[in-house]
Amino acid sequence: MKSVVANDFESMLIFWIIGFILAGAYIFWIGLFFYGWTRTPCRSGYSKNYRTNVSILIPVRNEEASLIRLLGSLTDQDYPQNLIEIIIIDDHSTDLTSDVAKYYKWRHGNIRYIKLDDEVEGKKAALGQGVIASRFPVILTTDADCIPSRQWVKSMVECFDNTGADLLAGPVIIETGRGFFDKFQRLEYFSLLGSSAGSLNTGHPVMCSSANLGFRRDAYDLVSQQNKQKISSGDDVFMLLAMHKRGVKNLMFLKNHKAIVRTKAEPGLDDFINQRKRWASKSRHYNSAASVFTALLVFLINFYVVACLFAGLFVFPFVQIAGLLLISKSIIDFPFLWSVTNYFGERKIMKYFPIIQILYIFYISFTAIAAFTSISDWKGRIVKN
Numbered sequence: 001m002k003s004v005v006a007n008d009f010e011s012m013l014i015f016w017i018i019g020f021i022l023a024g025a026y027i028f029w030i031g032l033f034f035y036g037w038t039r040t041p042c043r044s045g046y047s048k049n050y051r052t053n054v055s056i057l058i059p060v061r062n063e064e065a066s067l068i069r070l071l072g073s074l075t076d077q078d079y080p081q082n083l084i085e086i087i088i089i090d091d092h093s094t095d096l097t098s099d100v101a102k103y104y105k106w107r108h109g110n111i112r113y114i115k116l117d118d119e120v121e122g123k124k125a126a127l128g129q130g131v132i133a134s135r136f137p138v139i140l141t142t143d144a145d146c147i148p149s150r151q152w153v154k155s156m157v158e159c160f161d162n163t164g165a166d167l168l169a170g171p172v173i174i175e176t177g178r179g180f181f182d183k184f185q186r187l188e189y190f191s192l193l194g195s196s197a198g199s200l201n202t203g204h205p206v207m208c209s210s211a212n213l214g215f216r217r218d219a220y221d222l223v224s225q226q227n228k229q230k231i232s233s234g235d236d237v238f239m240l241l242a243m244h245k246r247g248v249k250n251l252m253f254l255k256n257h258k259a260i261v262r263t264k265a266e267p268g269l270d271d272f273i274n275q276r277k278r279w280a281s282k283s284r285h286y287n288s289a290a291s292v293f294t295a296l297l298v299f300l301i302n303f304y305v306v307a308c309l310f311a312g313l314f315v316f317p318f319v320q321i322a323g324l325l326l327i328s329k330s331i332i333d334f335p336f337l338w339s340v341t342n343y344f345g346e347r348k349i350m351k352y353f354p355i356i357q358i359l360y361i362f363y364i365s366f367t368a369i370a371a372f373t374s375i376s377d378w379k380g381r382i383v384k385n
Helices: 002-039 064-074 097-107 123-133 152-163 180-201 217-226 235-245 269-285 289-311 317-343 347-373
Strands: 054-060 084-090 111-115 138-141 146-148 167-169 172-174 213-216 251-253 261-263
Touching: 002 180, 002 289, 002 317, 054 064, 054 123, 054 152, 064 084, 064 097, 064 146, 084 097, 084 123, 097 111, 111 123, 123 138, 123 217, 123 235, 138 152, 138 217, 152 167, 152 213, 167 180, 167 235, 172 180, 180 251, 180 269, 180 289, 180 317, 180 347, 213 217, 213 235, 217 235, 235 251, 235 269, 269 289, 269 347, 289 317, 289 347, 317 347
Parallel strands: 054 084, 054 138, 084 111, 167 251, 172 261
Antiparallel strands: 138 213, 146 261, 167 213
């Protein structure tokens, strides 16, 4: 009888030790990103001596409605239009995207429109063709379903000029919508934004978004052949990681309200899960220790909580382990998100943190597993992962 009790105690002790290790690792690693976020300088000054030419790349596929909004925003930028070229790269659209692009090209002399060749497809290929077609050394990228602030180009270009940055990630925020589902997505985006900024500032970059990204043409040329060409997605993250691996030093985040790019929330749960599966599937191709560690740690701590909750239906101490991990996560997640949302004037959304924190553990566990066990699609096309 004593041996059975001893064995049960030893087994539970192992689960507790795993829980403490995961909790400690998570607090340390996310705490490092939090520190990096707080140390990221705010840049808000502007110069009136505009001399830098910039190319803006927009990969599109079936974006006839969104493209009208975006091009209207880009042609109304608070930056001389004669210093900007806008290149629309059409990834085999089947709607009226080409007609919209050609109309704006006719109205504005600085807009160009190119189509991908039949033998290539995907956002990464589109951006690659856009870089080849670009005429200027500073390149910005955004997505067709985004709306940059009116000072976006000016903010990004000035940071390039003042800091000598080789790659510049900017803030991406989901537009304010109604309903809890929108708030869930917005809060998650703030966590990604903070992690992107924090990791870049600590020298351990793990992510960025092509919805708001800038880079120098010569830095891109250094890594263009290493950018995971066989994978159709991940154009942003793999370029960042390739530059970091090649020793490109000036990889920065632009912490500036006027550099914000806003994007739409996914309209439905299927679209949301499918997008997150595509994002998660990139992690199998990471060749950066920081990125692999981050992805693995986030999955493991969330999955361990879910597993302990289910085990707790039969053995109560597992519920206590799950509680330990949830509290440990919240100890660092809450102040981190509070700081990020407060900077962008969105602190009110933090009242949803407790329920989102609980839902998040199930969502992460599901999407991470689904990303490796099922296929993803994007606009009617199977995505190569």
